[in-house]
Amino acid sequence: MIRYSRYLMPTTKETPSDAEVASHRLMLRAGLIRKVASGIYSYLPAGLRVLRKVEAIIREEMDRAGAQEVLMPAVIPAELWKESGRWDAYGKELLRFRDRAGREFCLGPTHEEVITDLVRGEVHSYRQLPLNLYQIQDKFRDEIRPRFGLMRGREFFMKDAYSFDADEEGAAGTYRKMYEAYSRIFRRMGLDFRAVEADTGAIGGSSSHEFMVIADSGEDAIVSCGGCEYSANVEKAECPPEDRDIPSSPAPGSPRKVSTPGKRTIDEVSAFLNIAPGLLIKTLLFETDKGDVAVVLSGKHEVNETKVKNYVGAEWLKLAGEDRVREITGAPSGYTGPVGLPVRVLADHSVGAIVSGATGANEQDAHLVDVVPGRDFQPEAYADVRLVEEGDRCPRCTGNLRSSRGIEVGHVFRLGTKYSRSLSATYLDAGGKEQLIVMGCYGIGVGRTAAAAIEQHHDQDGIRWPISIAPFEVCVLPVNMKNAGLVEEAKRVAGELSVRGIEALFDDRDERPGIKFKDADLVGIPLRVTFGEKNYGAGYAEIRDRTTGETDRVGISAVVDRVCAAVEEKRKECTP
RNA sequence: CGGGACGUAGCGCAGUCUGGUAGCGCACUUGCCUUGGGAGCAAGGGGUCGCCGGUUCAAGUCCGGCCGUCCCGACCA
Numbered sequence: 044m045i046r047y048s049r050y051l052m053p054t055t056k057e058t059p060s061d062a063e064v065a066s067h068r069l070m071l072r073a074g075l076i077r078k079v080a081s082g083i084y085s086y087l088p089a090g091l092r093v094l095r096k097v098e099a100i101i102r103e104e105m106d107r108a109g110a111q112e113v114l115m116p117a118v119i120p121a122e123l124w125k126e127s128g129r130w131d132a133y134g135k136e137l138l139r140f141r142d143r144a145g146r147e148f149c150l151g152p153t154h155e156e157v158i159t160d161l162v163r164g165e166v167h168s169y170r171q172l173p174l175n176l177y178q179i180q181d182k183f184r185d186e187i188r189p190r191f192g193l194m195r196g197r198e199f200f201m202k203d204a205y206s207f208d209a210d211e212e213g214a215a216g217t218y219r220k221m222y223e224a225y226s227r228i229f230r231r232m233g234l235d236f237r238a239v240e241a242d243t244g245a246i247g248g249s250s251s252h253e254f255m256v257i258a259d260s261g262e263d264a265i266v267s268c269g270g271c272e273y274s275a276n277v278e279k280a281e282c283p284p285e286d287r288d289i290p291s292s293p294a295p296g297s298p299r300k301v302s303t304p305g306k307r308t309i310d311e312v313s314a315f316l317n318i319a320p321g322l323l324i325k326t327l328l329f330e331t332d333k334g335d336v337a338v339v340l341s342g343k344h345e346v347n348e349t350k351v352k353n354y355v356g357a358e359w360l361k362l363a364g365e366d367r368v369r370e371i372t373g374a375p376s377g378y379t380g381p382v383g384l385p386v387r388v389l390a391d392h393s394v395g396a397i398v399s400g401a402t403g404a405n406e407q408d409a410h411l412v413d414v415v416p417g418r419d420f421q422p423e424a425y426a427d428v429r430l431v432e433e434g435d436r437c438p439r440c441t442g443n444l445r446s447s448r449g450i451e452v453g454h455v456f457r458l459g460t461k462y463s464r465s466l467s468a469t470y471l472d473a474g475g476k477e478q479l480i481v482m483g484c485y486g487i488g489v490g491r492t493a494a495a496a497i498e499q500h501h502d503q504d505g506i507r508w509p510i511s512i513a514p515f516e517v518c519v520l521p522v523n524m525k526n527a528g529l530v531e532e533a534k535r536v537a538g539e540l541s542v543r544g545i546e547a548l549f550d551d552r553d554e555r556p557g558i559k560f561k562d563a564d565l566v567g568i569p570l571r572v573t574f575g576e577k578n579y580g581a582g583y584a585e586i587r588d589r590t591t592g593e594t595d596r597v598g599i600s601a602v603v604d605r606v607c608a609a610v611e612e613k614r615k616e617c618t619p
Numbered sequence: 620c621g622g623g624a625c626g627u628a629g630c631g632c633a634g635u636c637u638g639g640u641a642g643c644g645c646a647c648u649u650g651c652c653u654u655g656g657g658a659g660c661a662a663g664g665g666g667u668c669g670c671c672g673g674u675u676c677a678a679g680u681c682c683g684g685c686c687g688u689c690c691c692g693a694c695c696a
Contacts, residue, residue, distance in 0.1 A: 056657055057631045057645070061689045081688065135620095136694070153696090187620075187694060201696055253696095262695090348693090361693085454696065488696030523654050557656040564656090575655055585655095 044541040045515070047550040052089045054562045064260045066497035067192030069506050073566045075514070082189025082197035084490075089514040089566065093493050094200060096512045098179050100231050101202045101487055108224040110175040110204055115157045117181055121147035123156040127465045132358070138185045150183035155462045155484060158205040162480070163468035169209050172470060172480070173217055177204030179489065193490035194450070195262070200489035207480045209472065211459075214481040218457050221485045225254050225453050228487070230619040232496055233509030237449065239265050240275040242349050243456060251456040254487075255449025256495035265449045266431050270442020277446070278349040280431035281438040284392035298382060298411040298419050300404050307377025309342040312410060316401060319343075324394055324402035324414060326379040328368055328386070331357035335371060338428055339381050339402075339416075340391035345430040354389065354426055378403040380411055381420040390422035391429045450495040451488075458482040497567075500590075506567025507590050511617035515548040516610050518568040522556045522575045532599060533574040536584070539603045545610050564589065570609055572602060 053074040062068040070076045075090030086094060102112065121139070124130035130137075130149075138150045151157065158176060166174065182201045189197050204221065208214040222238065229236045234256050241253040253276055255265055267274030275281070306315045313320045323342030328335060333355050338346055352360045368376040371386060380403035381388045394400075394416050401412045416422070433446040460479040463469065468480045493512065500507040510516055519537035521530045530551070537549040548568060550559050556575075563571050573585040584602050586609065587594045597605050 053629095054657095055630060055646085060625090060631070063690070078688095134694085182696080184695070188690095188692090190690080195695075199696070203696085451696065486696050491696055525654075555654055555656090555658065557654090557658080560656045562657085573655075577655085 044537045044547050044549050047548055048552045050089075050548070051087055052566065053087070054565055056561075062192065064191045064194065064498070065501050066194065066260075066494035069497055069501055069565070069567075070192055070494070073506060076193065078192075082186055082195065084193065084196060084198075092514040093508075093512055094489055096514075097232065097489050097492050098200070098202070100511060101179065101228055101489070104224045104228045104231070105177050105202070105204060107227075108175070108220050110177045110206075112178060113158075113161075113176050114178050114180060115151070115154050115161075117150050117183065118148050119151045119154075119157055121149060123160055123466075124149060127156050127159075127462060129156070136184045136186065138183050152182055152184040153201075153484075153486070154178070154180075154203055155205065155458075155482075156466065159462045159466045159468050159482070162205075162207055163463075163466060166207065166468070166480070167470055169470055169472050169478075173206065173208045173213050175204060175206040175217060175221075177202060177485075191260070191494070193494045196490065199491070202487040202489060204485040206483040206485070207463075207468075208483075209470065209478065209481070211481055214457060214459075214483055218455060218483050221455050221483065222252065225455060225485070225487070227619040229254060229256070229452065229492075231617050232492065232512050233500070233617050234452075234492075234496060235499060236452070237265065237267060237274050239267070239449070240273075240279050241454065242276065242278045242353070251454060253449075253451045254453035254455075256452050256492075256499060257447055258450050258495065258498040259448055260498050261448035261450040263449050263451055264446060266433070266435070266444040266446045268437040268440060268442045268444055270437060271440040273437050273439040273444075275431075277431050278347065280435075280444070282392065282427050282429050282431055282435060283438050284425075284427075285396045296413070298414045300406075300409050301412055302408060303378075303410045304408040306408075306410075307375075312401070313342065316410065316412065318401050318412070321393075322397055322400045324381065324397060324400045324416070326381055326384070326403055328363035328371060328379060329360050330363050330367060331355055331360040333357045335363070335367075335386040336360075337379070337381060337384050337386050337388045338391065339388060339394050339422065340429050341393035341397060344391065344393050344432070346391075347428055347430040350426075350428045351389065354424075354428060372403075372405040374403070374405050374407045378405060378407055378409060380405055380414070381422070382411055382414060384420070388420060388422045389428060390416065390425045392425055392427055393429060394422070395425045450491065450498065452492045452495050453485070453487040455485045456483060458484055501567070504561070505565035508567040508569060509617055510569045510610065510613040513567060513569050514546075515566075515568045516546045516613075517570045517572060517606055518548045518550055518563045518566075519572045520550045520556075520559050520563060520574065522559070522573060524551065524553045526576060526579070529574050529576065529579045532579065533572075533584075536572060536574075536599075536602055536606075540606060543603065543607055545607065569613055570606060572606060 055072050058068055059071050076084045179202045183198050186197050189195050206217040236256045238252045238254050241251045243251050264277040266280050306312045309320050320342040324339050325342045327338045372379050399415050402414050404411045435444045463480040469477045472478050497506050519533050521533040537547045540547040569589050571587045583596050584599050585594055
């Protein structure tokens with residue numbers, strides 16, 4: 044039993060001005076965290092309790108799935124990162140520094156290098172595989188823009204696991220196991236989530252899923268099918284070739300140039316020429332480390348830069364600036380077209396659906412009409428490079444895609460041999476032949492998961508923690524501290540609850556009842572036992588459910604049993 | 620890094636335009652009062668006005684530079 048009067052949980056009535064989203068605001072107001080610097084926080088006692096509970100659930104499920112916990116250092120020598128090639132590739136997010144002797148180090152943003160170094164030193168035989176190691180540890184990423192409190196911090200707790208298998212088949216099995224463990228973990232935290240297909244980004248590897256907690260405040264856009272299980276991050280979501288929904292025959296001859304003074308955007312050109320946006324061939328120029336690329340797609344769609352980047356195989360890519368557009372096309376942006384363009388042209392499938400369209404003339408105030416893809420310009424390929432849209436047909440079935448927003452709380456990757464190759468992690472197979480270890484990696488943001496839970500579980504009064512990760516399960520609240528008998532009785536109940544394995548907060552502060560009620564709601568303790576004077580005089584106390592607001596008047600002798608039953612019930616709701 | 624905003628007591632803000640003794644609410648301390656949804660009365664404590672420089676008799680206020688913070692974009696657990 045913890046006494047509130049001695050507990051550092053400084054709640055505030057006022058909202059800190061720099062907190063925008065619910066989880067950030069409520070974590071500050073409930074006295075769970077305090078900011079030290081941008082994206083860097085101290086965890087106060089109750090906040091730490093939440094994190095420890097999240098960690099405990101992760102630990103149990105990782106152990107159940109056969110993983111073993113280790114702990115690696117936050118400080119990592121540069122040599123390992125140079126060996127993997129990421130010292131240069133990872134960019135400014137990697138916080139680097141030197142020790143007194145001038146040796147280079149970084150604070151680990153992720154631990155593929157360290158774990159692979161460990162494993163290559165200890166694992167030499169197929170008999171030692173598979174192996175799955177994880178840790179829950181402080182990470183540092185010098186984020187471009189930290190935001191939303193624990194949602195995107197620079198220093199944060201992450202569970203990161205790394206698996207080592209003899210072959211792809213084994214790795215696929217481990218991946219499935221982790222996928223299932225993750226599903227159990229988030230279900231136990233009472234979260235509404237989806238596992239979505241995702242781009243692999245800087246971590247690399249062959250395939251991956253993100254675990255997204257559905258919330259409007261989420262930073263990621265995802266789509267999911269109403270008819271089947273398909274769901275994906277919009278970065279990744281496939282857009283299969285479309286039917287030619289606007290039948291027409293190609294105009295004979297060649298494109299005609301028309302004057303379009305001052306008309307640069309799709310909407311302007313579409314209105315001016317009276318041509319549907321779907322028949323405009325939008326042309327975007329990109330600069331990449333592999334050279335300039337023009338991407339053409341239907342004017343009704345938007346380009347997906349991740350897909351372009353992956354198709355080109357580029358490390359980086361950016362939309363060409365006004366100056367570069369002029370250099371390449373001889374015209375200001377808004378008049379770019381693929382006809383006669385002196386750079387490689389990549390076409391989205393949607394262009395293949397256009398029999399005859401209009402596009403920029405690479406000349407100020409002019410566009411071309413009667414442009415036939417394949418006749419008037421020849422793209423190097425037709426590929427999927429557009430952004431998915433709500434209502435698109437599902438790539439797996441005949442259903443339609445719905446869009447929503449999500450918070451990425453977990454990410455699982457199949458890494459293949461990316462790191463075992465660069466760091467030479469090998470083993471001898473049964474035939475005595477040297478083989479590369481096949482790896483996977485699996486992350487969960489601990490603080491972010493707690494924040495995501497608040498995003499999904501709060502109301503105007505405060506947090507409504509799922510009991511599995513609440514800082515306390517029950518708040519025992521004597522309304523008047525001057526009434527010695529009442530206080531004694533409340534204290535006895537809080538003590539007995541503790542003895543019966545329930546985490547109770549005893550609000551023994553000499554505050555007015557309103558303040559205590561507000562704080563209990565704000566902090567989000569799932570159950571509250573109230574000892575009021577009238578009820579106490581009649582031999583009763585009250586049990587109130589934070590989520591439903593339901594209140595039961597219960598005889599004092601039955602309170603402990605009733606609370607235990609209610610806690611048990613709530614714990615069950617958080618069982619997968 | 621590009622765009623926008625902000626920095627005055629622990630928190631929320633006013634004062635800055637138009638230079639002239641630094642204010643309000645909450646919180647905090649003490650006393651009284653009150654005890655079922657952030658009460659009331661009274662008396663207090665708490666500030667290098669983000670930092671450095673400049674203009675001026677005089678700078679929170681005007682000018683210059685720097686630092687920090689938040690929001691929108693590209694990156695990620």
